Amino acid sequence: MSTSGNKPVSHVIFDMDGLLLDTERLYTVASNELCEKYGKTFTWEIKAKQMGKKEQESAKILINELELPITVEEYLRQMHEAQERLFPHCELLPGAETLIRHLSQHNIPIAIATGSNKFNYELKTRNHQELFELFHHVVLSSSDPDVIHGKPAPDCFLVAAQRFDEKPIPDKCLVFEDANNGALGAINAGMQCIWIPDKQADQSQLRDKLTKSVFHLQWYST
Ligand SMILES: O=c1[nH]cc([C@@H]2O[C@H](COP(=O)(O)O)[C@@H](O)[C@H]2O)c(=O)[nH]1
Numbered sequence: 641m642s643t644s645g646n647k648p649v650s651h652v653i654f655d656m657d658g659l660l661l662d663t664e665r666l667y668t669v670a671s672n673e674l675c676e677k678y679g680k681t682f683t684w685e686i687k688a689k690q691m692g693k694k695e696q697e698s699a700k701i702l703i704n705e706l707e708l709p710i711t712v713e714e715y716l717r718q719m720h721e722a723q724e725r726l727f728p729h730c731e732l733l734p735g736a737e738t739l740i741r742h743l744s745q746h747n748i749p750i751a752i753a754t755g756s757n758k759f760n761y762e763l764k765t766r767n768h769q770e771l772f773e774l775f776h777h778v779v780l781s782s783s784d785p786d787v788i789h790g791k792p793a794p795d796c797f798l799v800a801a802q803r804f805d806e807k808p809i810p811d812k813c814l815v816f817e818d819a820n821n822g823a824l825g826a827i828n829a830g831m832q833c834i835w836i837p838d839k840q841a842d843q844s845q846l847r848d849k850l851t852k853s854v855f856h857l858q859w860y861s862t
């Protein structure tokens with residue numbers, strides 16, 4: 641398998657939120673609800689800083705940016721309450737299922753590297769279990785002791801590569817990401833990256849560093 645003008649890849653690592661699952665929209669619903677309680681406005685600029693981070697890091701960003709009068713623990717308690725209500729209904733994003741099944745049928749090893757934790761992973765994948773079983777492994781940055789720093793650090797991608805049986809070098813791994821932090825993390829890991837950003841993302845930061853940038857995973861579905 642190769643991507644045009646780039647090095648051949650043997651293993652594929654997927655981000656999860658906003659890439660495979662339509663959960664970024666739900667994080668926004670939960671964050672809006674929380675911010676409104678304190679008379680504050682949640683913005684895309686703040687969200688972009690949070691995306692892909694481990695949840696403790698992400699909590700600190702929002703609390704500091706909006707000077708919320710709550711602790712990280714209280715923020716997480718309120719967010720988990722909203723997420724328990726919202727995530728079990730999340731849908732797959734267009735093209736995700738076709739691409740996952742295509743790679744799996746062709747015996748290309750696939751894994752997930754997400755900023756999420758175990759609790760949220762179970763909520764988000766509850767209705768998609770058969771599909772998520774096709775992944776060789778899943779790295780949950782917020783619950784995994786081997787992931788010290790969240791994206792844009794390379795940690796979760798390097799851990800994901802090491803957990804494939806073949807332990808591929810980073811060069812041979814291709815990452816699909818939606819978040820700026822995630823795409824930077826993949827590049828920092830020395831991997832190739834296809835960036836599928838939200839339409840609101842600031843693209844100037846990343847364009848020249850990436851293997852490819854597209855607006856839809858469906859673009860890759862055969
Ligand atoms: O609006 C938000 N989006 C995303 C996150 C963080 O990003 C992670 C999702 O990362 P990824 O895209 O790597 O799966 C979530 O678990 C959460 O920690 C967040 O806090 N708020």
Ligand SMILES: [Mg+2]
Pocket residue numbers: 655656657658659691692817818819822
């Ligand atoms: Mg994402």
